[in-house]
Amino acid sequence: MTLLRYLLSALPSRAHALLLTLLGMLSLAAQAEVELVPHCGGAFGLCGYVDKDSRVERIPQQFEDAQRFSNGLAAVRIQGRYGYIDHTGKVVIPPAYQDAGPFLGPYAEVRALQASGIIDRQGRWVVPAQFGRIIPFTGEVFFAAPVSVWSRKHQQFEDNFMASSRPSWLAGRYDVHKSGLFGSDEMGLYHLHRGWLTEPNVRFTRFDRAERGLVWAGTRNSKWDLRWGLMSMDGSWQVAPRFHRVQGLVGTRAVVEGEPEQGATAPGGAHLLSREGAVDPDGKLVVPMAFEWLTFRGGRYGVAHQGRINDHNGSRWQQEALVTEDGQLLGGRYFDEVDEAGYDALPRVRVGATWFSIRNAGELIADQKEGKPIEACPGGISILYHSDGDEFLKPGGQSLGRFPGDWSGRCPGPFRVTREGNAWLLLEDGSWLDPKAPQREYRAVEVNGKWGIADLHGRFTVRPQFDQLQWSAEEALFAYRDKGQSGWINAYGKYQPDPHHNPFVARARSLACPGGLRYVEKAGLWGLQDGQGKMIIEPRYRALSCFIQGVSWTVAPGDTAWCPLGPEGKRREAMPCTKIFYPMELSESYPEVFSTDTFENSVLWTRAWLDYHAGHREQAPRWLTGLWMLPTQTLGVESQ
Structure with missing residues (x-):
């Protein structure tokens, strides 16, 4: 450090300033290389960020919701509104939005007044909030849906989602860069300056990296059948719609399904309704539509299956084949099973009970995997592959035997091994846990x-x-x-x-919230206090929840909805109230009925839950399976 100061002092002032700027940029770049992930907790359920690998906290828990970083910025919720922070935790776009999505390139989708628009990295409106959804695609082109179309299908569910203190609605709804897009939702391509490039009646799903400007697009023909083609970012067709189903590009191939090649028939001569093939990165069909089932996983070969069997053992395929990138069968045939990953750069195939390695010219040779290590724990267990059962070796190399069937586990262990018909645990020192225990x-x-x-x-x-x-x-x-x-x-x-054995004491433990707060009751009304007895929310509510993402959902006497309160006990005006809230949810179940009014039922159920854990009630309120018993027309969420 002394040498650095000396060198800096010897530089002219202009060079000194430039060097300091460069060092600062390098420091920020080093920070950006550390992947930060959200981490939530504490008394109020607030979120911060930790180093993904070390789990060391880098940004303290201070936000009500925190999304993953994307292009250097992350959306966070503060006082009920979303804004954006950088890797240091500094707010760079002030919180002003009902919801906010990730930055995809220079743009991000945000919501205001129940509509979506686009902002840039300075927080300036690029496209006003006038769409049901508008999602950055590439360059100045977006996927968009009009408010009228989107609201008719999604608004009620979105209101419920936004009013339930769950993470951002936008954060998990799409990532055109990595996965599919919207499934059954119809949208169009919209240009920043030219407006609509297509009608908003197209379905989109991922083809390749967004920056390539190509996307699978599905439209309906005159028979109302959905057919997929490859669309360019200007709205033109690079490949006209012809496929029944499509997949994203993996490596250099994307699997497609459609009309079979002329003359193709199923085993036995049956008529084929569809077959699978694959296209290259430009959408050109390079693997013919001739396969019953086909997959490419990014390796040198794809895998084809034929002869599906459905019986009491489930669904399976009779034969498999390795497929080259131009659609040829390696070895010119199907096998009983294939392993495209293989061993030592050669794929493997099974004929009857015997495995072979297969050369790239199609020649079968002895299985190169036989007797080779497939797991070797330093100073511990080793596992050798054998076609009749993998062999386990003790740390000193002594064989513990071969065991057919599946095993699981990874170094350093333990490993779960089927032995003598029982599931055993093989420990790192080569000893077995007694299965009769x-x-x-x-x-x-x-x-x-x-x-x-x-x-x-x-x-x-x-x-x-x-x-x-x-x-x-x-x-x-x-x-x-x-x-x-x-x-x-x-x-x-x-x-x-x-642990305590008194059931009433055990129940009372459930009145403690994650993070240390506790429910407190006074004259039949409820509040929250901390571990030192300090009142966080005064006991004046018929029902309330623990803090979830910085808010507690509360119902005061006379209220007709659940409304969010912050840690300071004040109403979160930026967030809507909701008619229905339960402190827990069970899938495929409905809460015990205390009232035919859905709002009142949620309040009475929660009060019964609190009373049970306080020892005022013998039976806990139940979640039931079967048909929901309340009037279905009142189940929708209403905001106020």
């Missing part, structure tokens, strides 16, 4: 003197870190001791309070 889903496992927790598949749910760890069947928890401290954790390492 009481079977649990999770077990304490020692590695190099430290204890962790692994499931029966050998996957660690808690990395080895404790001096001692022991399962308590009575408490259904793991007791730990580490560095002189002791306590309890569950199977995923979450610290648990000391």
Whole structure:
């Protein structure tokens, strides 16, 4: 550092300033190379960012919602509105939006007044909020849907989503750069200066990287059949619609399905309704439409299947083949099974019970994988491949035997192995866990003197870190001791309070919120207080929730909706209220009915849940399966 100061002092002032600027840019670039991911928690459920690899906190938990970074910026919610921060946590676009999506190139979709528009990286409106959706595609071209079309289909669900303190509606709805787009939603291409390039009646899904300006587009023909073609960013067809189904490009091939090649028939001469082939990066059909099922995973060969069987054992294929990039069958035939990944750069095929390696010219040779290591834990277990069962070796190289069938786990172990018809756990030292011991889903496992927790598949749910760890069947928890401290954790390492056997005490623990706040009751009304007894929300609400993403959902006497309160106890005016809220949700279930009014039912159910855990009620309110019993016309969300 002294040398650096000396060198800086010796530079002319202009060069000195330039060097400092360069060092600052290098520092920011180094920060940007660290991948930051959202991490939420604490008493108010706020979000910050941690280093993805080290899990070290880089931006403190201070936002109500936090999205992943995209092109150097991340959308966050502050006081009920969305804005954007940079990698240092500095707000660079002030919070002003109902919702905000990721920056895709220079633009991002944001919502205001129940409509979508586009902003640039300075937060300036590029396209006013006048669409149901408008999503950056490439350059100055966007996917867009008019407000009228989008609202008719989605508005009610979006209101529910936005009023339930879930993460951003826009954040997870699309990523045209990586995945499919909208499925059944019809949109059009819209240009920043020229307006609509197509009618908004097209379905889109990913073909290749957005910057290439090509996308699969689906339109309906005169028979109302959906057919897919390849559309350019100017709205013209590079490949006219002809395919029944399409997939994104993987490597240099994208699988398509459509009318079979002329003269193609199924085994036995049956008429074919459709067949699969593949196109190249320009959309040219290079693998003929001649396959019953085809996939390319980015390797040298694709895999074709034929002869689907459906019986009591499920659905499976009779034969498989390796397909070259121009559609030829490697070896000129189908096999009983293929392994395109193979071993030592050669794919593998199975004929009957025997595996072979196959050269690129189609010649079958002895299986190059036979007897080769497929897993080798440093100083621990080794596993050799054999066609009649993989062989496990102890750390010293002594064979533990060959075991046909599947096994699971990874270094350093343990491994789950089927042995003598039972599922055993093979530990890192080559010892076996007794299968006759009481079977649990999770077990304490020692590695190099430290204890962790692994499931029966050998996957660690808690990395080895404790001096001692022991399962308590009575408490259904793991007791730990580490560095002189002791306590309890569950199977995923979450610290648990000391267990008590009094059922009313156990119930009362459920009145504690994640992060340390607790429900408190006074004269039949509820509030929240912290661990020191400080009142966070005064007990004047018929029902309320723990803090979720910086807000608690509350119903005061006389209210007709659930409304969000912030940590300071004030109403979040920027967020809508909702008619229905439950402190938990179960899929394919509905809450026990206390009232025929959906709003009142959600309040009474939540009060019953609070009363049960406070010991005022013998039975907990239930979630039931079957048909929802309340009037269906009142189930929609209403905002106020």
